[in-house]
Amino acid sequence: MLPKTRVSDPELYQLVEEELYRQEHNIEMIASESTVPLEVMELSGSVFTNKTLEGYPGSRFQAGAEVADKLETMAIERAKALYGCEHVNIQPYSGATANYGVYAAILEPGDTVLGMRLDQGGHLTHGSPANFLYKVYKFAAYGVDPETEEIDYDALEKQAKEIKPKLIIAGGSSYPRLIDYERISKVAKEVGAYFMVDMAHVSGLVAAGVIPSPVPYADFVTSSTTKTFCGPRGGMILCKAEHAKKVDKGVFPGSLGSMHLTTMAAKAWCFKHMATPEFKELMQQIVVNAKLLAEELSKYGFRIVSGTTDNHLIMVDLRPKNISGKVLQNALDSIGITVNKNQIPFDPASPFVTSGARIGLTSITQRGLREKEVKIIASIMNDVANAPEDEAVLADCKARVLQLIENFPLYPAGSFDD
Ligand SMILES: Cc1ncc(COP(=O)(O)O)c(C=O)c1O
Known part of the structure; x- marks a missing residue:
């Protein structure tokens, strides 16, 4: 393992060995973790790491992009086929930055956003006071019914009608049940809001068709490419074609810098693998x-x-x-x-x-x-x-x-x- 590092930096190599030992000997049940296939590790460490690149295929800010263009186009086409969506941006560095890409695409400072409460299943990036965007947007939160502990859709609808958010967010970090995307999308339409689903935790289950997909109902679907996706530490945004330009601008130059081509290559491998019966x-x-x-x-x-x-x-x-x-x-x-x-x-x-x-x-x-x-x-x-x-x-x-x-x-x- 790591033959070069082992020689040049034994102290650091030791930590990698220790971590491998820890993972091998533990029963790992953190819900946001998965074990990446060896191909994902190979590609994450590939020569693509040397290339700095901004922009999108066919429209780059740097020369020498011909191979990267093929890579990004391939990854996008595979993702579109896998999720049956009209447009994909696979440049986000993580699930959190995928969310920032959507916010950068459609929100102005002071806009109202309605997301799920963090302590009832939501995520830090959906409106927690601990996140810096809390100072930028007006976040409001919906929650679950105390009896059923499932989303209280009636209360969500009432709240949305009262506060008229520009964006409604569904999806979270600790919500174990299916979400009625169709119902929330109707509420969003009624109040004139965009509808975003953060499927960070369940994007593998969605790809495999094991649980329903939010793609037909949401304007934007964001995700990590770890968790049930079982891929590299990255993110992505799926959206309808009508939002494609805005989303791409929201990601670059809106919220991120040069893309991580190594991670992009690993995502491309996953999109293919995720279509297999084995997955x-x-x-x-x-x-x-x-x-x-x-x-x-x-x-x-x-x-x-x-x-x-x-x-x-x-x-x-x-x-x-x-x-x-x-x-x-x-x-x-x-x-x-x-x-x-x-x-x-x-x-x-x-x-x-x-x-x-x-x-x-x-x-x-x-x-x-x-x-x-x-x-x-x-x-x-x-x-x-x-x-x-x-x-x-x-x-x-x-x-x-x-x-x-x-x-x-x-x-x-x-x-x-x-
Ligand atoms: C719902 C949700 N969105 C976004 C994120 C952030 O993902 P990442 O850690 O890839 O930035 C998480 C992480 O746990 C999450 O659960």
């Missing part, structure tokens, strides 16, 4: 595993937010188990299961403590874990939640984690041999 089967299994983990955990007395999941993540209310998200996260981390503490809707605890945890099934499903292993993971989580400070229990759980994960290599043996 579809993976996405289907992720949802099967997630639903099963929700069922198993509720049998052990955890409360599943909204009762179940329709996608790759579950939100768990830990109060019935008398443990906070913070304590559970740390206890699980100590035995080799990585999850994150997360506020649940109407959470009385602070974001630093939380009453909940968010658990994602993408990485473990990629490694080949199926129903049998998911049941074992649920049982380990239950043992840890019941005795988060019991050294003997934790040691036993750690041994069970190692035994389980050893049979499912992160990458095939020999992948990193020189």
Whole structure:
């Protein structure tokens, strides 16, 4: 692995080795993570990194763009075919910057934007006071129904009619259910707003047709190319043809500089791979595993937010188990299961403590874990939640984690041999 760095900077090389070891020996259940195919790693480190380029195919600010033009055009065509959309911009560096590209394309300072509350499933870039854009736009937030813990569409409609936003955003970081895109798009039309869906978490599931696509309903669809997309650390924007020029200007020069051609090449590989039966089967299994983990955990007395999941993540209310998200996260981390503490809707605890945890099934499903292993993971989580400070229990759980994960290599043996 990394034969040049190993010699020129052993100290740095050591960190890469340590991280590989950590990933290999942990059960990784952070909902925003996935394990990239080796091709994605190869392409992310390719010679395209040497090329500085701005603009779009056929209209560049630098010479020497003929190969990059072919690359970007290929990636765009593949993405359009995969998602059935009219226009794609694949230059954004990440999901967050894809959102900034749309804002730069259509919003003016002082415009009103209606997004989902961060503590009920939304994202920092959809209107959190912690994000710098909070000072630029007037953000308002909708949330979930306290009973069903699903989006309160009636309240959203009422609020939209009152505040008349220029943009309505759907999609989020910790929302486990399907979203009625058609309904929100009707509200947006009625109040004269643009409609953007941030499908950062579910873009792999959408590509595989495992959950419904927002593309027919939204003016703009943004995404990370990590998470269920299972690709490089990047982003993209899909939109209708009528918005193409605005979006391209919003991305460059509106909000970003020169594109990352290495990442673009890796995205192009993913767009092809995501159309295969193998990818579809993976996405289907992720949802099967997630639903099963929700069922198993509720049998052990955890409360599943909204009762179940329709996608790759579950939100768990830990109060019935008398443990906070913070304590559970740390206890699980100590035995080799990585999850994150997360506020649940109407959470009385602070974001630093939380009453909940968010658990994602993408990485473990990629490694080949199926129903049998998911049941074992649920049982380990239950043992840890019941005795988060019991050294003997934790040691036993750690041994069970190692035994389980050893049979499912992160990458095939020999992948990193020189
Ligand atoms: C809904 C949503 N949008 C955007 C982002 C930001 O994506 P990135 O980390 O690729 O910038 C995230 C990340 O978790 C997300 O969940």
